[in-house]
Amino acid sequence: MSDLDAFRAEIRAWLEENCPPEMREPAREEDDACWGGRNFKFKNEAQKQWLERCAAKGYTVPDWPKAYGGAGMNAAQAKVWREEMHRINARAPLSSFGIWMLGPALLKFGTEEQKVHYLGQIARGEIRWCQGYSEPGSGSDLVSLQTFGEDKGDHWVVNGQKIWTSYANKADWIFCLVRTDKGNKYQGISFLLFDMTTPGVSTKPILLISGSSPFCETFFDNVVVPKDQIVGELNCGWDVAKYLLGHEREMISGAGGNDRLNTIGAVLNRAGLEDPLLRADLAQFDVDALAFSAMGEKFLDEIKVGKAHPAQPNMMKYAGTELNKRRYELLMAGGGSASLEWESEASDGGARARTWLRTKANSIEGGTSEVMLNVISKRILDLPGA
């Protein structure tokens, strides 16, 4: 038996012993995901147990170093972990912007103290993070952001406004892009961390076309941020942000998603599929979706060994989000009038229609498809003037 086989046996046995049966059911509703944090209300005991057991072993972040709350798995082991989780349909023990976005940035740019402190909190699900990037006047042109941190010696005083801050009203801390030099566009931004309970921070949910409010406007009114809460060098926050955007794009692309094996045609067929042209579109979609799932696997394999092009997450984000929008267009068409229901019990409160509307943001948030194509043109294809 190879080391990896032994490792697989160990993981399989641990999961068998420790993953509660309720956590092996597919997540159906938004609150089926465990987000952790100070104010999180566990949906049931199983969800809490599953988080605690995984956190104790470092399995919420299997490939982070043990010193920072991870399990120290190498690439091959992490893949085994994902495969074994997938085998029993286990839910992720913890959903977290800290894991997906801030964590990788801290691992690369953080000081040793920051890594031990913040990464440990993230791994244990103690602190829920939100991301302060976009502003009302700075969407695709993010680097034009205006939120300003005035230098007051041992601290900054931050004033300004962020928008599209996901779950800001539920988050404990924020990682935030703040202008610290008004005379320098790219080299005048710093990457700051601060507590959302700091005096002067307020949030206001934004009602979306889907009827839900996952995003907020976030206001900063003379918010005091100590100087040791900066990640990376002063005025070098854009580098951190770019690095982190790569991870965000990877996440939104669905590359890490674990179940793309059920083709959409098979899902809709349960309700009867009589239109040959719809069937044809579904088949074309399923070809693209299955091909993209191979791309996701290849991308993750390559990124682990440094073979992926550094700008490849932009391609994944572009292709993955466009695909997901198509998926929901077809699900709506396949469902017919049943998928129009907005408030009925049969429709689970209009779940499909609301998700369909939600997917429209996929190709806007975290960099629009058009910006992704610009980045691919410039950084991968090296086209002139891009």
Next chain:
Amino acid sequence: MPLYHTEDQAMLADTARQFMGEEGAIAKQLRHWRDTNCKDGFGHGLWKQFAELGFTGILVGEADGGLGMGHVEAGIVLEEIGRNLTPSPFLTSSVMAATALGSASADLRGRWLPGLLTGDSVFAVAVDEGPKHRPERIKTRAERAGNGFKLNGAKAFVLHGGSADMLVVAARTAGLDDDDAGITLFAVPKDVAGLSQDKVRLVDSSMATHVKLDNVTLDADAVIGEVDGGREVLNRMLQAGRVGAAAESVGVAAGAFDMTTTYLKQRKQFGRLIGEFQSLQHRAAHLYSEVEIARAATIKAQQLLDGGSVRADLMVSVAKAKAGKAASLAVKEGVQMHGGIGMTDEYDIGLYMKRDRALAEFMGDQYYHADRVARLSGY
């Protein structure tokens, strides 16, 4: 298994890329044989060079003197063939026929494989019977006669049939035209009585034949695998051909794409490089994404096939369909972005468009395979 090449595979890719880029280059092979009106559509000298590198026996077992490699390795060679539009009987001989012969008797393997390994023999496969790939329906009949079989029927789109020393023919020994069972594969020598072939040059300058089988009499030892049980071998051969054609399509797409982005960086209009125009940049970036995804799907299918996975069949169809879509987009965008020069015979981009069209039909187009993906998914 990670979805990238191992060190050995990367070395093979380097060898194949260098060899095909030099010896298999468009001017040296495709244009040369086309412009000299070669009746084979490819060069036997190059085929011998393939043999010297071991390529012709890449899927032949080591016990039979081959390299005993898999579809990932065959695909590496095919991607380079696609990138350079190198005309060769590699896909029909070394990928498809070799896969079928893998299920043949020792006698049959001993008769045909040595010539393949030395590059002296060329094989073709005769499966399709009409203008579209429909291997579910096989009308060609083989009836028992004396010690062997008598074959009657017609086959279409037999690539390299006129140059082949042996044709792998799928015929029906039992049942109705649409039955799954009752298929038998035969290794039919080129000079057998009753076999006639009409040669035709295709849009991409390759040569194919319309085959007629008129009371072709064969000994029982010409049967590949089991009598009436040939569907399984046929499917294996088709899978090999499909994933191989997908790999070649990825190469065609990549070749056309590289040519096009190079052109975008050279051509000036309105006082600017046309690659500065965002309308072209976005289309090029989208195309990049499609080609990358097609390549990933193809490697995945190759690996699943090599590993004997039950998901291989589905993924092979995904790969053939996706690679077909990506390559079709690549050549259409390629010609359009080249503008007028893209319509000239002198420029190579049009040759990519022609090759893609032929490759799209070979072993089932994107519609056939999307339909197959739907059926395999239960709808």
